[in-house]
Amino acid sequence: MSKEFAVIGLGRFGGSICRELSNEGMDVLAIDKNEDRVNEFKNIASHAVIADSTDEETLKELGIKNIEHVIVAIGDNIQASILTTVILTDLHIKKITVKANNDYHEKILNRIGANQVVHPERDMGKRIAHSIISNNILDYLELSDEYSIVEVKAGKKMAGKSLIDLDIRANYGCNVVAIKQGSDINVSPSAEDLLDEQDVLIVIGGDRDLARFEKHLVIEER
Incomplete structure (x- = not known):
């Protein structure tokens, strides 16, 4: 049974979410x-409408109160993002996810009732920074x-x-939660098994601990 979502703001970020949710049924x-943006999604989303999300009556008419998860992806107007979030909170939407443009915006969103605040540009920047530090760092998720x-x-x-x-937990305070070996994923890796250079480790930990782990065991001199 498919869930119901609303995506407010169909720019690069909101549009991408809308496409992926629609692709997942x-x-x-x-x-x-913006009429052009709405027209672009008429054949993608279940419903695509031109509307001002800062108008509470308009949102009510669209049946937003019946949507269990609303994503506010307004990227170029912080005031509209905040006001939309306030309205959704007042309407008791079950889950509200909002895109933040900066740390100050994020603080306000957290205070006014957003359930989840995302920082796509900042988070992507961190992922790219980690990936360019070493070819052995494949992905990074905050x-x-x-x-x-x-x-x-695993590397050399x-x-x-x-x-x-390696005793990664004792030496670096991190936990290896799974190991990928080719197409196989072992979520209960044996402590005795020898690692191959091409094996992939999924490791969780504090940012400072992970930084030490990466510096000493992952990053190789070029």
Whole structure:
């Protein structure tokens, strides 16, 4: 059974979310003030309408109160983003996810009732920065302000050694939660198994601990 979503703001970020949700078979109400953007999504979203999300009556008429998850992806107007979030909070929307343009915007959104605040540009910047530090850092995902999860290739420094030999938890305060070996993913890796250079480790930990782990075991001299 598909869930119902509304995406307000059909720019690059909101448009991408709308496409992916629709591709996954979800019912999506797409909303934007720009007629050209709305027309672009008429054959993608379940419903695409031209509307001003800062008008509470308009949102009510669109049946927004019946939507369980609303994504506010307004990118160029912080005031409209904040006002829209306030209206959605007052309407008791079950889950509100909002795109923040900066840290100050994020603080306000958290205070006025957003359930989840995302920073796509900042988060993508962090992921790219980690990936260009070393070819062995394959992906990086921020879980909170202090904790993240990284996907790293074992590389030469870890090849031929076991998790017992490396003792990553004791030495760096991080946990290896899974190991990818080719197309297989082992979510309960044996501490005795030797790592291959091409194996991929999924590691979770505090940002400072992960930085030490990357510096000593992942980043290789070029």
